Amino acid sequence: MSIKLPFLRFKDKQEQEKNEVKEKNIPDHVAIIMDGNGRWAKKRGLPRVAGHKEGMEAVQNVVRSANKFHISTLTLFAFSTENWQRPKSEVDFLMRMPSQFFQKYLPELLEKNVRVETIGDFDRLPEHTKKAVVNAKEQTKNNDGLLLNFALNYGGRLDIVQAVRKVAAEVEGKRLLVEEIDDQLFNDYLFTKGMAEPDLLIRTSGEKRISNFMLWQCAYSEFWFTDVLWPDFDEKVFIEAINAYQQRKRRFGTV
Ligand SMILES: CCc1cc(N2CCCCCC2)n2ncc(-c3ccc(F)cc3)c2n1
16 A cells, blocks of 8 residues: 555656655655755845745655654754854854744644654754753643654764763763674664664765764665755655655565
8 A cells, every 4th residue: 555646647657656655665764955045045036044934844844744754753954063153143043943943833743743852962052042942842842743843963983982981971970881782782872862863864965974963873775866946855756866765765575
C-alpha cells in the first residue's frame, strides 16, 4: 500500500511510482541540512532575510509531509556553531525565527501531536530565543507523534567533544570504568541521547558536504543531495528523496 497523491495526473505506472511513498521502508529518522536560503533570495534580487523567511515556510511544509508519511523523527539543521560568524544583523534576525515559527505554527503542531526537541549548545542562545523554545518544548512534551528536532547552535565536533568531556569526568570521579565505555554508552552523552540515528540525511542546494552536522550519528545514514534550494523544497522533492532511500533499502526478498 502506498500514499497516493490524487491531484497529480500520471502518464504511466512508472511515473506514478515516482510520486508515491511506499509504506514499506519509510525512513524512521530523516535529518535535513536546509541550505540555499541566501542563494534563493539573491536569485530574486531580494535581501538574504527574505530567503530565511521563505525557508521557514518550507520548514512547516516538510513537517506536514513528515507527519503524513509517518516519519518518527525529523531533525532540521537550523543554526550551526559556525553561523555565529555571520553579520550581527543576520544572526539577530535568525535568533528571532524560533519565536516567529512557534507564534505562527505552534497551534498546528499541538493539533498534530508533534513533540518539539532541540540538540546543540542551548545555553549560548539569546534569552528570547530560549524562552520561545522552552515554551514550545513544555507545551508539546507529552505528545507522542512526530518528534520535530531542531539543531540549534549545533556542531558535530562540539557534540563529540562535550560528550568526551562528560565521560572523562565520570571516569575521573570513579563513577565509570574505562572498560565500560562503548558506542552504546557514548550515545547517552551526545546531544541526541535517546534519539534514533538518522536513516536518511538530505542536503539541499547542491553542496555535497556534511558541514559538521551529526558526524557520529550519521555514520550509517543514507545521504541524498538535491540542487533544489531549501525555500523551494516541497513534498514532491521530499518524495523523491524517500523513494531514493527506499530504492537503496530494497531487499529483493533477501534479509
Ligand atoms: C535559529 C535559526 C533558524 C533559522 C530558520 N530558518 C532560516 C535558515 C534555515 C532555513 C529555515 C528557516 N528557522 N526556521 C525555523 C526555525 C526554528 C528553529 C528552532 C525552533 F525551535 C523552531 C523553529 C529556524 N531557526
